Amino acid sequence: MGSTSEFNRRDLVKRAAALGIIAVPSMGVLSACAGGGGGEDNKVEKGKKSAKNPLAVNDSAGLDVVIFDGGFGDKYARDAQGEYLKSFPKADGKVKLSSTQKIQSTLQPRFNGGNPPDLVDNSGAEQMDFGTLVAKDQLTDLTALLDAPSVDDPRKKVRDTLRPGVVEMGQFGGKETWILYYAYTVYGVWYSRSNLQKLDAEYPQTWDDMLALCAKAKKKGVAGWTYPGKYPYYLPFSLYPFIAKIGGEEVLRKIDNLEPNAWKDPAVKAAFDAYYELYKKGYVLKGSPGLDHLQSQKAWAEGKALFIPNGSWVENESAKQIAKNPHFDLAVGAPSSLSPSDKMPFGTLWASGGEPYIVPRKARNAEGGMELLRIMLGKKSSQNFIRQVSSLTSLNGGTEGLKLPPGLASAQAALQKAGQNIVNPRLQDWYVALQKERIGVGALGEMMAGRMTPDEAIKKIQKYADDTRDDSSVKKYKR
Amino acid sequence: MKHGKYRFIAGFLVLPLAIYAIFVISPFVQAIYYSFTDWTGLSPDMKMVGFDNYARLFTDDVFWSAVGNSVTLLLLLPVVTLSLGLFFAFMLNVGGRRRKKAVIGGVRGSGAYKILYFFPQVLSVPIVALLFQFAYNPESGALNAFFKAIGLDNVQPDWLGDPQIALWCVMAAMVWANVGFYVVLFSAGMSSIPKDFYEAALLDGANRLNTFFRITLPLLWDTVQTGWIYMGILALDVSAFAFVQIMSVGPGGPDYSTEVLPLYVYQKTFRDGQAGYATAIGVSLLIVTLVFSAVVMRLGRRERLEF
Numbered sequence: 196m197g198s199t200s201e202f203n204r205r206d207l208v209k210r211a212a213a214l215g216i217i218a219v220p221s222m223g224v225l226s227a228c229a230g231g232g233g234g235e236d237n238k239v240e241k242g243k244k245s246a247k248n249p250l251a252v253n254d255s256a257g258l259d260v261v262i263f264d265g266g267f268g269d270k271y272a273r274d275a276q277g278e279y280l281k282s283f284p285k286a287d288g289k290v291k292l293s294s295t296q297k298i299q300s301t302l303q304p305r306f307n308g309g310n311p312p313d314l315v316d317n318s319g320a321e322q323m324d325f326g327t328l329v330a331k332d333q334l335t336d337l338t339a340l341l342d343a344p345s346v347d348d349p350r351k352k353v354r355d356t357l358r359p360g361v362v363e364m365g366q367f368g369g370k371e372t373w374i375l376y377y378a379y380t381v382y383g384v385w386y387s388r389s390n391l392q393k394l395d396a397e398y399p400q401t402w403d404d405m406l407a408l409c410a411k412a413k414k415k416g417v418a419g420w421t422y423p424g425k426y427p428y429y430l431p432f433s434l435y436p437f438i439a440k441i442g443g444e445e446v447l448r449k450i451d452n453l454e455p456n457a458w459k460d461p462a463v464k465a466a467f468d469a470y471y472e473l474y475k476k477g478y479v480l481k482g483s484p485g486l487d488h489l490q491s492q493k494a495w496a497e498g499k500a501l502f503i504p505n506g507s508w509v510e511n512e513s514a515k516q517i518a519k520n521p522h523f524d525l526a527v528g529a530p531s532s533l534s535p536s537d538k539m540p541f542g543t544l545w546a547s548g549g550e551p552y553i554v555p556r557k558a559r560n561a562e563g564g565m566e567l568l569r570i571m572l573g574k575k576s577s578q579n580f581i582r583q584v585s586s587l588t589s590l591n592g593g594t595e596g597l598k599l600p601p602g603l604a605s606a607q608a609a610l611q612k613a614g615q616n617i618v619n620p621r622l623q624d625w626y627v628a629l630q631k632e633r634i635g636v637g638a639l640g641e642m643m644a645g646r647m648t649p650d651e652a653i654k655k656i657q658k659y660a661d662d663t664r665d666d667s668s669v670k671k672y673k674r
Numbered sequence: 675m676k677h678g679k680y681r682f683i684a685g686f687l688v689l690p691l692a693i694y695a696i697f698v699i700s701p702f703v704q705a706i707y708y709s710f711t712d713w714t715g716l717s718p719d720m721k722m723v724g725f726d727n728y729a730r731l732f733t734d735d736v737f738w739s740a741v742g743n744s745v746t747l748l749l750l751l752p753v754v755t756l757s758l759g760l761f762f763a764f765m766l767n768v769g770g771r772r773r774k775k776a777v778i779g780g781v782r783g784s785g786a787y788k789i790l791y792f793f794p795q796v797l798s799v800p801i802v803a804l805l806f807q808f809a810y811n812p813e814s815g816a817l818n819a820f821f822k823a824i825g826l827d828n829v830q831p832d833w834l835g836d837p838q839i840a841l842w843c844v845m846a847a848m849v850w851a852n853v854g855f856y857v858v859l860f861s862a863g864m865s866s867i868p869k870d871f872y873e874a875a876l877l878d879g880a881n882r883l884n885t886f887f888r889i890t891l892p893l894l895w896d897t898v899q900t901g902w903i904y905m906g907i908l909a910l911d912v913s914a915f916a917f918v919q920i921m922s923v924g925p926g927g928p929d930y931s932t933e934v935l936p937l938y939v940y941q942k943t944f945r946d947g948q949a950g951y952a953t954a955i956g957v958s959l960l961i962v963t964l965v966f967s968a969v970v971m972r973l974g975r976r977e978r979l980e981f
Contacts, residue, residue, distance in 0.1 A: 299944050307718050323716055327947030331717035424835050425923045482812025484928070485835030494813055628946050636927035644835060644928070668712070668730075668948055
């Protein structure tokens with residue numbers, strides 16, 4: 196180190212650099228995607244409407260599609276894009292499909308700048324908030340697509356080929372349908388039939404049986420349940436339908452509508468008590484509160500725990516680990532009956548759409564985006580999707596002639612058994628922060644880790660729900 | 675001609691100053707402007723809402739736990755990291771047993787330790803965070819396995835899953851990842867301190883503790899201060915964000931015990947579509963940072979020792 200005035204100057208530079216380091220990330224992050232940008236209409240001209248082209252797609256216009264590259268990959272969409280080109284050969288070379296895991300950071304500047312893509316699979320951890328997109332009028336109403344004839348049968352509208360509830364899920368209180376969910380997810384209690392057989396058991400239809408089975412497993416050193424404590428919002432996948440089963444679908448509707456004291460319903464308390472008992476009796480795999488979804492799925496696939504609350508993507512996501520046990524025989528169970536006076540029968544299930552597709556309002560070729568969706572909802576593309584990623588699509592049926600993997604076959608059977616008793620809580624797409632962070636991490640996770648009693652958890656959740664209702668910056672929905 | 679000289683200098687500074695204004699100052703101004711709007715981040719359409727966003731901060735519990743955690747990191751992380759860095763650097767350069775011919779020297783094998791300490795610097799932040807996440811895994815992680823192996827079967831903490839210790843676990847990873855850099859930085863500083871100082875002190879019968887506090891630390895003060903600011907910014911900024919985002923439950927949990935300001939900015943912008951509110955949080959982060967820098971510079975101001 197020197198001793199001249201040179202030293203001071205160097206010091207100053209260092210400090211300035213240090214200050215610069217604060218300044219750039221903390222503020223620049225936000226301003227990089229600053230607002231502004233024109234909203235001039237640069238839509239392509241519509242094409243000619245015909246029986247083969249019911250949406251009047253301009254057959255030589257370009258198409259710009261962005262796909263979420265998650266558990267399902269993007270190959271299914273590329274295949275569908277090939278079908279699109281067969282219908283509109285003149286668009287060859289102008290159809291662009293890109294896939295990313297960073298939906299929001301890629302697309303936010305384009306939405307802000309008024310030049311979004313024509314079709315987006317808005318999914319994954321960086322999903323753009325639907326409430327905001329709808330409230331700020333950034334989406335195209337998909338009613339035209341729903342009323343168009345289906346690809347397979349020109350006498351049927353697309354609307355009539357979809358699974359029940361899919362159209363409603365894409366609506367936000369009004370008549371317009373903003374979102375089309377392409378995948379169809381079955382949520383519930385996932386288990387291995389062979390692991391249960393080792394204990395001479397079948398899936399427990401009542402909660403007493405469930406507790407008895409867990410006790411039996413505990414004696415053999417196997418935990419009854421595990422869950423991703425790092426993301427406790429997996430718990431609702433089996434807990435919410437359990438609540439509906441005990442107290443009726445009405446309870447969930449009130450919860451979704453953020454009605455006062457909705458969480459104080461006795462059904463909620465009964466369901467929470469039941470789950471809390473799992474913890475108290477030591478039936479939950481030790482350490483679960485510190486596991487993420489992959490770690491807990493791994494422990495479960497290795498047979499350290501019998502049950503895990505999850506969705507039908509688990510078959511694809513844990514495929515490698517499940518494959519280590521060739522007789523694993525994956526299956527999904529509906530919530531067990533708590534008592535004979537439960538309002539809904541055994542088999543009541545949470546099933547709903549996944550992979551939400553949107554056509555932005557300012558898309559240049561909105562008709563093309565909808566047309567690609569129409570093709571994807573056809574039997575050919577749907578079956579292709581089912582084969583590739585072993586998940587159902589929103590197209591009702593469409594599985595004839597396909598050999599389904601065990602988990603998917605079981606999900607299909609569970610859907611059939613449930614019949615009309617399908618519930619679809621909307622908290623997770625309407626109020627993401629409330630569902631994932633407040634309720635999940637703030638209360639359910641704490642309760643299942645034994646740091647909060649069911650009563651305390653309910654009180655806390657009710658307060659969170661009330662706060663959300665009173666928060667004017669969050670758009671509210673009703674069903 | 676003095677006047678002309680300044681004009682001459684100013685001429686050269688126009689371009690850098692303009693670049694600085696465009697790329698550093700203007701984002702600040704812009705961000706502050708956005709913090710007064712209800713901008714969602716998803717559409718260019720927004721309106722002014724005055725101080726609404728700031729008023730909301732005061733009643734936002736999550737914001738306050740984020741402030742608390744960020745300030746905890748800010749106060750403790752530099753102290754722990756720099757103390758460890760100083761201690762290790764001292765041991766490597768000065769603290770060893772005296773050998774023939776050399777006045778001072780490090781502990782045996784100090785060259786190898788130096789490489790070992792610096793090694794974490796080679797790894798990127800996400801990798802370090804992931805490594806620690808595996809170690810903390812309560813079900814199959816190294817830490818709990820270690821406890822089991824030495825017979826402490828009952829001590830099986832949830833680590834990141836326990837709100838009491840989660841923040842400390844994250845902090846430990848951050849210290850581990852950063853301490854090596856300061857060992858090297860301080861080593862370089864120490865090697866430039868003239869050896870005769872130590873020789874004189876040793877002749878006077880000074881022990882290691884005395885040499886450290888009377889010679890090494892005062893002569894290293896400038897380096898320590900720079901390190902302090904740098905570490906403080908790290909505690910407030912992207913590094914804290916990345917560690918918490920990757921490691922912690924939730925992320926930001928359990929029960930908001932690891933929520934930090936940059937993470938909250940990110941969540942509000944990219945999850946909740948409330949970019950206007952997020953910029954208000956960003957501005958408060960800026961204020962915390964400025965206060966920190968001001969305090970550190972004021973406290974650290976002392977007579978410069980020359981040698």
